[in-house]
Amino acid sequence: MSTYEVIPMMYNSREQINAIILLEQQCKQLDSIHLKADLDHISKKDGDHALLCYRDGNLVGLLSWYPSDGVIGNINAIVHPHERRQGVFRRLLKFATAEMKIAGIRQLSYRVPNNLPSGLGTVQSLEAVHDRSEYAMQLVNEAFSAVHSSDLTLSVAEDQDFEFMITCSAQAFGNSEEWTRNYFTETDEPSRVTYIAWKNELPVGLVRINVINETTAFIHNFCILPVYQGKRLGRTVLGALVELLMKQHYTVIRLSVVTDNDRALNLYRSVGFEVQSEYQYFSGSL
Structure with missing residues (x-):
């Protein structure tokens, strides 16, 4: 009788990485959906936590998670189409939640592709509540067009910029300063770089980069102080950032945006980003 085995992923295991790539390919072939294991995030040192489920020596499921603010565990999972409804995801989730409880996680966030009914059914069976929908976008280099401004600059954030980061992000996104302070503290890690946008030597916004690998960068936490919004600064700042990243030889530049944020969606498209999924x-x- 076949048995399932759940083991932690070793970020530098070529055998496990190859098995994950094969699982992605199998899901794409059988589902006609490109389920992503976020391999860039789980195959780097100090990256996302990942658990693998094997059956008879074959990888049949994967679950990865990361804490975004020290409280919420963000979950992504893949299960082989032939192994669904066999308890693979729940086995992985059981092991993952045990890890998350130790780490102080109290709430879960599940990410499900919009066109995967089995995934949507699973999270609903767990009594999870729909929170939002997001587009994953990627820069199409041929379409990129920067708008230059002599009085606007970007600089890497320094220690003295921390309070501005909290104020700007809290006001722009509507979160409390306490939550924002904790978020920036929890996500202060070598792979993330924060840039402050300056206009006429005054700080007007910020944007963060999560360096996935030598060629891939993920843009997030992009915001302009509310008092400066509506002045076309967003496109100028974003264009300057993309130009900077391209000079740093990043060939894959990605970001995500909630689907009902038409203003942001149009901004990203105007700079050359296209919706991928x-x-x-x-x-x-928990």
Whole structure:
């Protein structure tokens, strides 16, 4: 009788990485959906946590998670189409939640591709509540067009910029300063770089980069102080950042945006980003 085995992923295991790539290919072939294991995130040192489920020596499931603010565990999972409804995801989730409880996680966020009914059914069976929908976008280099401004500059954030980061992000996104302070503290890691946008030597916004690998960068936490919004600064700042990243030899530049944020969506498209896929996010208790 076949048995399932759940083991932690070793970020530098070529055998496990090859098995994950094969699992992605199998899902794409059988589902006609490109399920992503976020291999860039789980195959680097100090990257996302990942658990693998094997059956008879074959990888049949994967679950990865990372804490975004020290409280929420963000979950992504892949299960082989022939192994669904066999308890693979719940086995992985059981091991993952045990890890997350030790890490102080109290809430879960599930990411599900918009066109995967089995995934949507699973999170609903867990009584998770729909939170938002997001587009995953990627820069198409041929379409990139920067808008230059002599009075606007970007600089890497320094220690003295921390309070501005909290104020700007909290005001722009509507979160409390306490939550924002904790978020920036929890995500202060070598792979993330924060840039401050300056206009006429005054700080007007910020944007963060998560360096995935030598060629891939993910843009997030892009915001302009509300008092400066509506002045076309967003496109100028974003264009300057993309130009900077391209000079740093990043060939894959990605970001995500909630689907009902037409203003941001149009901004990103105007700089040369295109929608690659859509995801649904659900919130649940640990």
